[in-house]
Amino acid sequence: MQFVIIGAGEVGFCLCKHLLQNNHEVIIVEKDVPWAKLLGESVLARIIAGDATLFSTLQQINLPQTDAVLAMTQDDAVNILACTLAKTLGAKKTVCRIHRDLHPNTQKFNYQAHFSIDHLIDTQHVCAFEIAKYIRDPHRVAIEQFSRGKIEIQTLELKEKSPWTGKTILQLALDNNIRIGFIKRDQQHFIPTKDTVLQAHDLLTLAGDNVHLSRLRTQACIRQNVFTYITLFSASKITVSLLQLLHNPYYKVKVIEEDMALCYQLAEAYPNVSVIHGSATQLSLLQEEQLHASDYFVACSSNDEKNIIACLQAQKAGSKKTLLWVNKEDYDAVCDTLKDTLHFNHLVLTKSCIIKDLESILFPQEISILGTLGNDESAPELVEIHIPSGTAIEGLTVDNIPWPEHTLLLVLKHRFHTKVPGAKDCLIGGDCVVAVVQKKHRDAIIRLLTQKTSL
């Protein structure tokens, strides 16, 4: 396959090496002429020295022949403009790296649609997502990442006194934006139907938007008293992304930051987060901040050396689990040694996170299993399915599709928008859905959504 990478900085260069290793053809567009020359001598890629935001530069590439254009520079404006230009010149797929949160679900203005960009990728957010997956239930984070924060997954345990106990799902008259994905009862997960009677101590996993879920929690009189205490080192971009992924009130997060101005910025933006001014490499500060009560310590500053020391100090101060974020590509080789020797619980490497995310964009799988909740055949699975064009169900509304038994649609992604689908939502080619389905019915639903035969 042929790929065009715009900007051969840390991310672009790393991506180029990875694609070349996998026998793909790569064209690099680099503005910095001396660096471009140097690249030409060191990598087996075609190098074009020039500004990718200019028509004359991109004209040198046969864009309709390329499989994807990846704008990976540090500048959001350059990336957006280059992607738009490439799309106009016939690029099949454009991937734009962004630093600010410009995703359609979090912005009133749809940058992605307006500039006709196929995929937006925020490298820092991708790393934060990997860290969050370790702290939270990975299935939940996967869906939230899929919906880019539009849909949240929450688990509620029903108490004996809850007004929901003893009622069927139908009687709850849940809002259209809410789904009960699955229920855990007596160590068994199952997908509920409208006639399922809820019992005390049932663990419900719900999907929906945050506002509706909070309201629901109040309606069901469910209060959770178990908190998870998380300490983050430094107020980096990853920290901000992490705070967004861990915005549930049951996560008590504190951030340690050396820069006072950043401390104030963070405290202003996140009033529920405790911001501590100081360095996490200082043991006395960590002890003063009662790190022994912390469930997770995440070192995610931009300085890898400091991160390592901070993790060691956190272990010394008594943090239950330590997570290390490694920024420099050079350190990849020693990461496993670091993890084993220093007993860090989890290591997140920038390079592997970005490559993993980009691979899912560049080489999409029609079906991916986001998670399995049990080993038996009736255990629910979270499945992400891309609906190709020309299928039999194309154009049908959700209520007109003959779904297999015990299947629940959780999320529907239509071009740039994500939502909990309603009965009258129409499925078309190019859409992507996340469904909860019993293992034994997995093939049936895949067939239903992907086969091009008539129903």
Add this chain to the structure above:
Amino acid sequence: MKVTPLVIPLAINFLLLGLCFFTCAYAGFLFYQEPLLPWIPAIIIPLLLSLVLYLCKGKQKKTYISQREILLTTGLSWLSAGIIGSLPYWILLHCKFSIGLFESISGLTTTGATTLSNLECLPQSLLLWRSVSQWLGGLGFVVFFVTFLGTHGNFQKRLYLQESTSVEESVSLFHMRKNIAYSFFIYIGLTILCALSLSQCNMSLFDALCHALTTVSTGGFSTHSAGIHHFNSLKIESILMIFMLLGSIHFIFLIQVFTPQGPKLVKNSEFKTYIAIILIATLVCTRVLYPKVYPSLPETVRHALFQVVSIGTTTGFHSVNFVSWPNITVLILLMLMFIGGCTGSTAGGFKVFRLVALCKILLAHLEKIFRSNIVRVLKIDGVLWNERRQLDLLYFFALNLFVMAIAVVFLQLLMPTIDFLTNVSAVVASLSNVGPGLTSSIGPNATFVTFPPAAKILLSVLMLLGRLEIYAILVLLTPKFWKRFD
């Protein structure tokens, strides 16, 4: 220092006072056949002064007006209004300078403390002027007329910021005029509504009008020496309570009640705290008073609530002689006096909004004692309070206490025999623009007439300080204010 910007506000001030004197005198003549002649000098002097100032104004240029000139304008406007406003007392009652000044400033600053007894014997035109002076004071007439009639944009804006407590500095002139216009219409609307409601409760039209003027302005002047106790009516007390409360809430919030943003008022931390303070104070007073002082619970609630609302809104009406209540209730009333009402209203005192902010600042500071590295950002109702703003509030609080302490010492020096509670309550009641004190010598059934002239002038200055949030008057007393900047 430029003097030209001072001329127009002062001229407007005097013109307005002259017109008000004429209206009161003419009303007395028309409805109560009182002679007009004694009022003539009181009417002519301000009108002449206004004319002279207008002729002296020269060509008004659109020049930059500094903070110093704004402060001078504000301070001098109120001082001169206090002196001119005392003319009717001097001329009609032939009283001493200090008594007239005390009465006039007590009226204009919406304090409601008085040196006059046997109010029933006073000319009705003078009683009407007492009430009108409080209504004008509540309106903040200097700001109102200068904003609408003045020419200097930055002057009007700074004057507005100087006199109002909780407005953002980013307010535009258009927004400011709109706010003032809305507040003005609400003020008039509430006054009319209050007067009409009171007139339906066996109150004469004159009493209803005078009480409406002094209730909505949270002033507290009554037309009867016995105050509201004279009417002894639950209906009247209830109406007064409602309008005292409405007068002490931010007027812009009152507009929001009738807009789709209605629930915003309920979410406002100042409003919530204010209502909570009133309810808790009433509850505690009721618990203390029942059954020791009043054998019936409804009667206890009625008196406790009325006194709490009256003092809490800094109005100063009284339906019973609360100085005879147990000490704890008197202390509660003293605290209510100090706290005062909401910002953006006619109420005086430290203001509930500031109290909320102060509590939050102190709590954050307390946390810093045992967690020195924590960084907290203070936000009240979504508005960020930076360090400078927090410090400003702490300075203001300290200055309040400092002024209070100095005033207590001075009053003690001027009146060596005065007891401590009388002294403190007189100072707090004046500084918070409440009116009556909390002891028998200056309480609801007494007046400040026994105070020596110097003490009366001291209390008058305190009333002005309280009305203008201390700074506008206090800076005039600093020598550096009058000197050329280094």
